[in-house]
Amino acid sequence: MSEENLEIVRGIYCRTLLLDPDLLEGLAELATPDTEFDFTDAYPDGKVVRGVDGVRRTAANWPWDGLHFEPERFIDVDAERVLVFVRAIATGVGSGVPVERPTAHECTFSDGALVRFKVYSEREDALKAAGLGDSSSTQPAVRGPRNAGRAR
Numbered sequence: 001m002s003e004e005n006l007e008i009v010r011g012i013y014c015r016t017l018l019l020d021p022d023l024l025e026g027l028a029e030l031a032t033p034d035t036e037f038d039f040t041d042a043y044p045d046g047k048v049v050r051g052v053d054g055v056r057r058t059a060a061n062w063p064w065d066g067l068h069f070e071p072e073r074f075i076d077v078d079a080e081r082v083l084v085f086v087r088a089i090a091t092g093v094g095s096g097v098p099v100e101r102p103t104a105h106e107c108t109f110s111d112g113a114l115v116r117f118k119v120y121s122e123r124e125d126a127l128k129a130a131g132l133g134d135s136s137s138t139q140p141a142v143r144g145p146r147n148a149g150r151a152r
Contacts, residue, residue: 002079005109009082013071028052030114042119064090077130
């Protein structure tokens with residue numbers, strides 16, 4: 001099942017994605033209204049919301065314009081989880097200041113459905129949460145992007 005989940009996630013992140021509609025539409029195909037989207041690590045006032053509609057409501061209040069993600073690396077964590085290293089790029093609302101930050105998205109599946117999506121502000125924290133230690137260690141099943149935007 002882990003290889004199947006990895007390919008599903010690769011399919012969603014096959015190119016640079018705008019949060020809305022690109023990423024959310026891709027996730028909506030796999031999510032249920034009860035899917036948990038966890039932003040507690042990414043924002044000081046981050047929330048846990050349910051379903052893609054909950055993400056849209058929450059994102060409407062974020063201080064970013066044109067938020068999009070460039071996939072950089074895919075990690076097949078276990079039978080249920082796939083970790084994606086992404087570069088988040090946006091422009092500050094009001095300030096117009098460009099922002100670029102490496103982050104991580106953890107996708108958890110059960111019976112083919114996305115049941116949890118967690119955003120990590122620090123990739124190292126995502127690796128630790130996945131039980132993979134630090135990014136300098138040798139990690140099996142680490143795969144670079146296939147047909148992704150700029151690979152790093």
